[in-house]
Amino acid sequence: MKPFFISTPIYYVNARPHLGHGYTTIVADSISRFHRLKGDATYFLTGTDEHGDKIVQAAEAAGQNPQNYVDAISQLFKDLWPSLEISNDSFIRTTDEAHKKCVQHVLQEVFDKDDIYFAEYGGHYCFGCERFYTDKELVDGKCPDHLTAPTYIQEKNYFFRMSKYLEPLRRHIEEHPEFIQPERYRNEVLSMLKEDLGDLCISRPKSRLTWGIELPFDKDFVTYVWFDALINYISALDYPNGEKYLRYWPGAHHLVAKDILKPHAIFWPTMLMAAGIPLYKGLRVHGYWTVNETKMSKSLGNVIAPLDMAQKYGLSAFRYFLLSEMSFGQDSSFSEEALVGRFNADLANDLGNLFSRTLAMTHKYFAGQVPECGEILEQDREVLEIGQTSMDNFQTQFGNFQFSRALKSLWDLIRHLNKYIDSTAPWTLYKNQDLIRLGTVIYIVLEGLRKVAVHLWPIMPTVSEVMHEQLGTKFILENVDLETEMASWYGLVPGTIVANQSNLFPRQELEKPEDKPKTPSKPKTAPKPPAPSQPDMACPECIDFEDFTKIDLRVGTVISVEPHPQADRLLVLKVDTGEDTLRQVVAGIAEFWSPENLVNRQVIVVANLKPRKLRGLVSQGMILAVKQEGGLQLLTPSASVLNGSKVS
Numbered sequence: 001m002k003p004f005f006i007s008t009p010i011y012y013v014n015a016r017p018h019l020g021h022g023y024t025t026i027v028a029d030s031i032s033r034f035h036r037l038k039g040d041a042t043y044f045l046t047g048t049d050e051h052g053d054k055i056v057q058a059a060e061a062a063g064q065n066p067q068n069y070v071d072a073i074s075q076l077f078k079d080l081w082p083s084l085e086i087s088n089d090s091f092i093r094t095t096d097e098a099h100k101k102c103v104q105h106v107l108q109e110v111f112d113k114d115d116i117y118f119a120e121y122g123g124h125y126c127f128g129c130e131r132f133y134t135d136k137e138l139v140d141g142k143c144p145d146h147l148t149a150p151t152y153i154q155e156k157n158y159f160f161r162m163s164k165y166l167e168p169l170r171r172h173i174e175e176h177p178e179f180i181q182p183e184r185y186r187n188e189v190l191s192m193l194k195e196d197l198g199d200l201c202i203s204r205p206k207s208r209l210t211w212g213i214e215l216p217f218d219k220d221f222v223t224y225v226w227f228d229a230l231i232n233y234i235s236a237l238d239y240p241n242g243e244k245y246l247r248y249w250p251g252a253h254h255l256v257a258k259d260i261l262k263p264h265a266i267f268w269p270t271m272l273m274a275a276g277i278p279l280y281k282g283l284r285v286h287g288y289w290t291v292n293e294t295k296m297s298k299s300l301g302n303v304i305a306p307l308d309m310a311q312k313y314g315l316s317a318f319r320y321f322l323l324s325e326m327s328f329g330q331d332s333s334f335s336e337e338a339l340v341g342r343f344n345a346d347l348a349n350d351l352g353n354l355f356s357r358t359l360a361m362t363h364k365y366f367a368g369q370v371p372e373c374g375e376i377l378e379q380d381r382e383v384l385e386i387g388q389t390s391m392d393n394f395q396t397q398f399g400n401f402q403f404s405r406a407l408k409s410l411w412d413l414i415r416h417l418n419k420y421i422d423s424t425a426p427w428t429l430y431k432n433q434d435l436i437r438l439g440t441v442i443y444i445v446l447e448g449l450r451k452v453a454v455h456l457w458p459i460m461p462t463v464s465e466v467m468h469e470q471l472g473t474k475f476i477l478e479n480v481d482l483e484t485e486m487a488s489w490y491g492l493v494p495g496t497i498v499a500n501q502s503n504l505f506p507r508q509e510l511e512k513p514e515d516k517p518k519t520p521s522k523p524k525t526a527p528k529p530p531a532p533s534q535p536d537m538a539c540p541e542c543i544d545f546e547d548f549t550k551i552d553l554r555v556g557t558v559i560s561v562e563p564h565p566q567a568d569r570l571l572v573l574k575v576d577t578g579e580d581t582l583r584q585v586v587a588g589i590a591e592f593w594s595p596e597n598l599v600n601r602q603v604i605v606v607a608n609l610k611p612r613k614l615r616g617l618v619s620q621g622m623i624l625a626v627k628q629e630g631g632l633q634l635l636t637p638s639a640s641v642l643n644g645s646k647v648s
């Protein structure tokens with residue numbers, strides 16, 4: 001079994017967990033689940049960083065002693081993770097006795113090698129970052145991260161001879177492109193290494209700070225925050241002799257955001273070199289979440305609590321959104337509108353609707369039993385090929401931390417399955433009693449959905465398990481073989497009973513509808529009568545723009561569909577166009593669309609058409625469609641939008 005170890009940063013306990021912490025930990029969880037799916041020996045570590053000036057200040061501000069304070073905040077992080085389906089194997093705290101011992105052990109080894117020395121130093125110290133800044137690194141004399149002026153501090157301290165290891169580190173990075181990724185951060189580190197970075201101050205005199213780990217070779221000093229914090233990655237594995245260390249460290253990967261690139265890309269590997277410990281395999285660096293394009297901050301009151309979002313929109317939606325929205329490595333803006341939009345488009349429309357209509361058809365046509373897969377025709381082979389490419393791309397991209405690309409690849413299969421149903425028209429096969437062909441089509445879609453469920457487990461574990469159950473199977477991690485999933489399309493056993501209904505992702509509306517007009521906004525003033533149009537000699541049939549604007553086109557979602565009691569050709573749709581009541585639209589589409597395939601779809605409605613009766617039933621508008629040989633396609637927005645949105 002290949003080892004795969006993944007860590008998050010250990011979070012400072014001076015603030016409650018927020019979206020940024022939630023994101024990193026959800027990413028780490030997803031990647032560790034993915035490696036478990038692959039059958040790798042996987043270990044996932046997270047925890048809290050509890051020493052240093054910042055923590056003492058926060059404890060003082062809260063009127064508590066440091067130990068009580070860190071116990072309480074650390075517990076907040078620990079308690080949060082299970083509600084976000086975080087499956088960490090352990091939770092480290094830098095106040096754990098075993099961790100302190102391990103830090104002292106490493107310090108002693110490096111000291112014995114003469115790579116730690118005592119000297120006087122004066123420099124610009126940022127308390128936010130807990131480190132000294134060189135003049136060059138400051139921007140207008142301020143810390144670029146906290147935008148505060150650092151404090152000049154001069155004192156005697158212990159230093160780690162980092163400079164000795166910078167050249168070997170540079171060579172390692174050059175020779176191992178996978179060591180730091182994405183590439184932009186690798187380049188950033190290579191350019192940092194061109195500067196004279198010097199040595200690293202690793203201590204604080206106890207006269208100034210007592211809340212830290214005592215140096216084993218000088219009782220008057222405690223270790224400086226990074227030398228303490230970074231060692232958590234091996235202390236949690238019981239370094240130096242622990243079985244866990246021997247098993248997992250060879251597959252070590254660290255996940256961090258860009259704010260702590262330098263400590264992880266430069267301090268940590270040089271510390272490892274000095275201590276004679278093999279380097280980690282990979283550092284993966286992501287960008288920052290802003291909120292509606294603004295930096296998250298307590299003072300702006302825009303700090304997003306991950307649990308609030310998970311409770312409001314569902315954990316699966318939240319996890320899916322974070323992974324699909326952020327292009328790993330780049331910054332991304334969080335907004336509830338974007339979350340709801342993506343949820344409705346990708347999860348409710350594309351996946352949820354496909355899943356529920358396929359189960360419904362299995363019940364309608366085969367009494368709920370998975371049918372036999374008959375002869376594979378060209379049209380089916382195309383699905384199998386698209387499926388294979390989609391899974392192959394998903395697996396490669398997910399493994400390379402390209403989560404949003406990986407999900408797009410998986411959605412290629414989902415969208416193709418939707419198209420496949422539309423083009424094979426199972427309802428027509430049923431009407432013609434072509435049950436063998438119908439069975440093949442339904443089997444292929446059910447099996448495709450099972451494959452989707454397997455691949456979604458790292459991102460949405462519960463949804464994946466529910467999909468398995470509704471398909472009459474059970475998700476058993478040990479039985480999953482991703483290679484076989486790609487190579488064969490016959491995992492589902494014919495005769496298995498599937499659920500008769502499913503509502504994986506009920507459509508969402510933004511919670512504050514008063515912010516957005518739900519009903520189509522009425523023009524404030526009566527529209528001006530169009531100026532009498534002059535015939536245009538170049539285009540005699542053309543209409544004026546004003547004529548076009550007279551047509552009120554609105555987006556609506558089909559809520560229910562019934563056959564017209566008096567006409568086979570007609571269906572009676574109830575459509576939500578964002579008004580107080582549903583609109584009834586009678587449409588001549590029964591030949592092409594079965595009722596269950598219309599429900600939940602967004603359509604474009606001509607909303608200001610004079611109502612008229614069609615075979616006794618009033619139709620309040622019409623829906624737009626394209627008729628082509630062999631079918632009728634409905635017009636729909638390319639992503640889900642609020643009902644009642646104007647089409648222009």
Ligand code: MSP
Binds near residue numbers: 010012013229255
């Ligand atoms: N304690 C140090 C890390 C020591 S690791 C040996 C620390 N803690 S922290 O609480 O400030 O956490 C920083 C990390 O939180 C970032 O690297 C990132 O993982 C996450 N995030 C915090 N804010 C974030 C955003 N706005 N966006 C994305 N992730 C961010 O630094």
